[in-house]
């Protein structure tokens with residue numbers, strides 16, 4: 001049975017170009033980038049080439065790019081470093097209710113340590129109110145951490161406007177851009193972003209690699225102590241093939257027109273929605289289909305059908321989608337994102353699925369999925 005993969009917000013397949021670059025690196029470039037001999041210098045060149053490419057893609061200084069094991073490490077590091085090094089200045093941190101667990105869980109820990117965490121509300125399209133942020137920004141605020149694009153409903157946050165509000169204060173502005181990279185334009189200077197987290201496996205690159213951008217002027221303390229790698233900011237021998245693969249994934253992204261990609265995803269959304277309407281299926285869209293949203297995610301609620309049952313039936317039929325965030329180790333805990341948008345009692349928490357598209361998703365795959373989904377839901381709703 002052919003599997004059709006529509007869970008690209010969870011992870012993406014590596015592109016052929018990335019596999020080729022990484023294979024070449026593994027075969028020929030095994031050096032330690034810290035060694036001073038020719039083989040080490042070659043590895044160092046590979047790392048620095050990728051760093052420059054990646055920095056250029058977000059208009060950052062290459063010295064601010066620190067390679068990490070991915071989005072979770074970058075998020076944890078950004079929060080913990082800023083909190084611990086600035087607690088004399090203030091203890092307030094502002095975030096939203098719909099962040100990824102790799103933001104929410106470290107913040108829970110910081111709350112236990114006495115930090116004052118403010119969680120901004122979101123409306124039913126998954127967006128914050130800038131007014132609420134303005135009111136929450138007190139002189140004690142040391143950090144504002146807000147995601148670029150939500151991983152469950154695709155809402156895009158107004159980063160430039162947030163940057164403008166935060167810059168005159170003493171707070172730093174951190175962005176979890178894991179779902180933003182590749183889907184929206186990111187410019188740390190224009191958006192006045194101080195720290196930014198990403199992950200390679202969401203953009204057809206390798207797993208367990210990402211970067212944390214930190215404005216070099218912040219001079220934050222080191223977070224993994226040991227050798228002098230990553231400007232003494234994160235010790236450990238660099239994974240040269242994976243870094244080269246991340247560089248290639250970012251280079252490939254640079255050749256893709258993001259507007260055209262979003263238009264393609266929007267067409268996929270329309271295809272699924274019109275098929276469901278044609279089959280007279282009862283459903284609701286979670287979040288918004290228009291306005292500031294990334295169309296790579298489509299989150300749908302099917303009244304009366306449990307997420308678990310629908311996911312299992314789709315899986316058996318060869319379709320890989322998810323029940324929200326996949327990052328809670330395969331568990332189907334009710335979505336905190338939908339709870340923030342619709343209330344903790346909303347039936348949507350138990351009857352929704354997330355479909356997500358990627359660069360390599362084809363119209364034929366989406367058409368086959370739309371057919372199978374409407375047939376399955378019709379059958380389950382008639383019971």
Ligand SMILES: Cc1ncc(COP(=O)(O)O)c(C=O)c1O
Pocket residue numbers: 009010069070071072073075100102147149150151176178179198199200208210327
């Ligand atoms: C918005 C967001 N932040 C952070 C992460 C964690 O990234 P990683 O899997 O690289 O640790 C994810 C992964 O799903 C995500 O969607």
